[in-house]
Amino acid sequence: KRLEGRPVQTHTDPDAADKQAVRDAISRLPDRQKTVLVLHYYLDLSFAEVADWMNAPEGTVKSLAHRAVKKLREEEGLLDLEEALNVT
């Protein structure tokens, strides 16, 4: 949940519903998993760069990313994650 100063804009993208579903699911992830997904998949930071940014070992970052993707697939039922995560 977040606070905004203005109403949420309506999407016109035909894939908007799917993308929004992915974003909503990502927003429900735990803090660290969410951060890794966004930094790596949305901001195109490498795992090494994400590790540096988060001050965490690269192995941990990869585990967080894999755990997040696994959670999105298994618990949120989002199967086409790669396509959704590659679009900003």
Next chain:
Amino acid sequence: MSPDLKSLMNRSAPEPSGPVDIAAVGRRSRGLRRRGQLISLTTTLALGLAVFLFFSFAQPNDKPSGEENDRSQVVNPGPQEDESETSLDDRAATFAIKSVAEAGLHDPTDIYFDYLDLDKTSAPVDATDKWVATFSGPECTNSNTKCIVIDGIPPALKLESNGIDFTVTGTEGALSKWSERLTGITAPSDPGPPQFVWEIYQADDETDAKRTHLVGVSYWTGPIPGRYFSECEGRNVDAAPGDEKSVLPLRGISPQSEDERDGLLRISTETPLNQGAIEVTCDPAINTKPEPYEMSPVPEELQLVEVGSEIIVPDGLELAPDLPSKALRDDIPIDIPTGPRYVAARGTFDEGDWGEVEGKDWWFISWGHEKAWCNSFQIGNLDAEISGWGCSEEPPGLSHSDEVIGDSTLNPGGGTVLSFTYGTLSPEVATVEFELTTGDLVRVDAIEAPGQLKGGIKYFAAYLPPAENGYIVARGPTGEELQRERICLRACIVGNEESVNGTIGH
């Protein structure tokens, strides 16, 4: 940047007092998140199961008559034997332990019936003494496949003595599964001197190479309370002449109650032993296994070593709470502190851009769980996999309702616990206020994001005093109210979590 990206980021930060470096704040906040107990306080949940009993290493003492024990002094560290005689009850208890061991049920690496107590069941009417020896272990639940206490009924052995021999005459509870193996076991009831038995089954090495740890099942055959001393040392079988032996600080064993008669004993040598076969000798002798123990080197791929643990929950690995664990994170050894620990999640790196870890397993170990306060903004931020008690669920014993005012959420800290809340904001938000039902008003500034996120997102963070509910209000640069939302403070669980790559071994 897409405005939707704002909803994807969440960074934690302490209450700002001036310009803040978000990256540094983030690092500190991660520290805060890991040290959840510093933010909000409370009583640590008792999540672990009491699987094993340990002997306490009380300091031995000579006890002049009429004086109290001084357990802080080592009065006589030399080998001694207890001068008290072993009673028939003591021998019956020992017989019960030995019978379970003989049946293969006294092995912490497999299944372990931990001796608890002995009851004499009847007056001898036919020159036969009878007892029931009870045992303890993991309680049976839906997810516990290695349990031995079914429906609260402790497993038990029925024993008899005709003055010459002891005999197992029956079983109760979970021990009935091995009734054929147990019933009929017999042994002479001659006393023998009180004896301490330590059957080592595992040896391992600390990664810092300071000492070697020996773990084994142990029991005391003498009277309770008891006292036994021995000087022990370990050495590598293949050690060259002159190679150092290492002293085991086994100076005093003093079981004080019947349930301390047996258990697990873990002793660390004073100096490390090498990899390979080791032998332990004691004077007076402790009935350790005659053959040497093989100390296994830590395999390269082994990342987490649990000494003497027992897998209790198949689909949620629970680590023995009283035994330390170590893990290798990016080849750097770290210690996972003792206490209730759980594997929060595990998986295998499948196809993808995982590099050298592709195909390897990963684990997340969680520990240090405590009650804390969460709020509705943190739904999903707390890892529900840790305990299943995130903000969206109630821990056992706590109640929660969705009413805005008059919510019955409990304050686990007794009125002194602060709630730490944080979140993201649109860039036009200048300040955030929390109007709490207690009348408290907390106001914090919105924090600009750094780097390429600047201009697209802001953050807020605040410590809130205990309250039931309230409102969060976003205000613009001139103080105008932009948005008002209800918040609900709920009790939840926070804890530490660390990831390790590799496999768990024993």
